[in-house]
Amino acid sequence: MxxxxxxRRRNNQLDGQKMLxxxxxxxxxxxxxxxxxxxxxxxxxxxxxxxxxxxxxxxxxxxxxxxxxxxxxxxxxxxxxxxxxxxxxxxxxxxxxxxxxxxxxxxxxxxxxxxxxxxxxxxxxxxxxxxGDKVIIQAFSEEQVKRLLEQPDKQTFTGLRDYTLMMLLLETGVRISECIGIALRDVHLKEGNIVVCGKGSKHRTVPIQSKMIKVLRTYLAERGAVMSDALFVTIDGTAIQKRSVQEIIGRYGETARIDDVRVSPHTFRHTFAKFYILAGGDIFSLQKILGHSTLDTVRIYVEMFTSDVQQQHSKFSFVEHRLR
Known part of the structure; x- marks a missing residue:
């Protein structure tokens, strides 16, 4: 088992207490x-x-x-x-x-x-x-992502907030703890980026694109001024908590009838990595965006989605489709 x-290589120094x-x-x-x-x-x-x-x-x-x-x-x-x-x-x-x-x-x-x-x-x-045996961590399919994003009622504040939060998870691949830790001062719409505080209290800047910026503008207009400086707040104006987000996303998974993939905030992170790789993104920039200290974890994503890469190659192979 x-x-x-x-x-890989023996340490040439002998066990400390004997020789030194x-x-x-x-x-x-x-x-x-x-x-x-x-x-x-x-x-x-x-x-x-x-x-x-x-x-x-x-x-x-x-x-x-x-x-x-x-x-x-x-x-x-x-x-x-x-x-x-x-x-x-x-x-x-x-x-x-x-x-x-x-x-x-x-x-x-x-x-x-x-x-x-x-x-x-x-x-x-x-x-x-x-x-041990490798655990294959699944990501959402494109169709599952669309179903999840259809669940929040964007005519309500909480629905708009939940939609914006899920979009941000998909756009940036940030961890849930990083997401709920974002403050208003960390959001730079003009520059097209957000500063997040990751593991070890290390800050990094993650990029966001025009669609995400538009969604954030809409949400921020509805959020208004409240006592908390957290980006994502409850209807009472307090910072939303990690457990609440996990439960909310889990409920959306149930209403979207997604039962073959774990519906959790971290699955959004895997999904971001999956589609980043499939779109041709390199592992070095992915490592920086995700906030990993080494490439080891990022390489796992490449291994995880090998079958997806194979499918993409079969569709877009130059030799297969362009040469006669």
Whole structure:
């Protein structure tokens, strides 16, 4: 079921505690976790919760095997592989995505302890990820997008707001947390762009085109002046919340009778990526628009929609249709 994804190249540095002089002081895993979380308190709440839960699972799983880490220098790559990674695989039978999420936190913890001088080197990469069966994340079809956009009643404020919000998700591929975090000052209609705050509180500028600008102008005229500076607000003038958007979009999916694809804000992000690729967009600009730090995730989109690309090629192949 699992395949361990080892590093491509062995790290030439031997495991720290054997060959090199260790730092004079150490901290317990409990204290190291507190320090790590304090250092990362600027991250989004859900990211902080993700790391907190993963660090709790690390301590709990090691404790189940009688290993209480009183000095973080005991937290070697070998210990983490044999008493954490393999335990999650062989004893707990956790899914690859769950395991990899926990390993990502552990890798960041090791890097943090190295930066703080508690570990001689950052050996997090020596704790491998696991490979499992690929999960194919679906996107909406063009026909499904049209059905979804027909659902809001644009003669009402909430309907116009929901229509504008879904259009913006399709136009920019922003995450739902980024979308509801947009303030009026972030919207630049004349320049044709919106500034969003992404993961790690990193700001980026995403472009919008004339149709989206027109929809936003209409919505902003109806939104008017309210106490909140959020772009998307409730009928009472307060900032709309993430859970509310998820529920609203889910209901539109039901009324549109879309049951073969998960109708969620994140599916709009996949849909944006899908049609961007099919239209000939390059992965470098897509990476920048989506706010990914590396190309790894963007490449997944290319793999996800390979069959769609194949269909596009069959329709537009120069050799197939132009040469005789």
């Amino acid at each position: 699992y395949r361990v994804q080892l590093s 002089e260790q730092p004079e002081t150490g901290v317990s895993l409990e204290e190291a976790s507190r320090m790590f979380l304090r250092e990362h308190r600027h991250l989004a709440a859900h990211t902080q919760r993700f790391h907190r839960e993963n660090l709790t699972s690390l301590a709990r799983i090691l404790a189940l095997q009688g290993k209480v880490i009183l000095d973080c220098r005991e937290l070697t790559a070998s210990l983490l592989k044999h008493h954490y990674l393999y335990y999650m695989m062989d004893d707990l039978h956790l899914k690859p995505n769950t395991i990899n999420g926990r390993i990502r936190t552990v890798r960041q913890l090791i890097a943090f302890l190295h930066q703080e001088g508690y570990l001689l080197r950052d050996y997090g990469v020596d704790v491998p990820m696991v490979k």
